[in-house]
Amino acid sequence: MENTPGFSSLLHHIAQHITLTDQDKELFIAMLRTKKVKRKQLIEQPGFISNHRTYVVTGAFRAYIVSPDGQEHTLSLAIDNGMIGDPGSFLLQEPATLFVEALEASTIIQWSYESEQILLEKIPQFSVAMMRRAQLIALTIQRRVIAQLSLTAEERYDEFAQKHPLLLQRIPLYIIASYLGMTREFLSKIRKQKITPKK
8 A cells, every 4th residue: 555656755755754653654544545636626615624634646736815806815835745725724623714726637645634633643643743744834934924024026036936946837827926925917027037138
């Protein structure tokens, strides 16, 4: 089972934070379900409780909200070997506030809220892995807020391009603009200025 496509990469992802015994791995793998997702398919949406953790084996996703004026605001992005979801809905088991959409035809691995409770009970270290993931999410959010308040739009784009070159290749421009807090037209202008040689 560990050789099932994606399972080994997920185990490696978890093993970056904790050490799993062979018995732990068997229990964890027994909880996992692989799923194919079509492009533009929603795997989470407001009004429905998020009941799964989602690991992206291959593909690309975004999590976003829609403001009252109809504008979409992208909060997080994930491609191969990343995780995506509405953590608040999952942890509190209350209706989601985020849309989570596949940007490409994707393969994901999921485990349920109920399965996670069993894993937390049977594998005490599992809580450490989830806590460290939560810490990374909190750090990412903090850095984004600071960037929005202290950097220019061009500086935010430069930082994103430097840190996430693969996302820049895989994610549509209008979604990157939404993630960086600017219009698509303004982001296109920034990119054009960087490509066009200065006279």
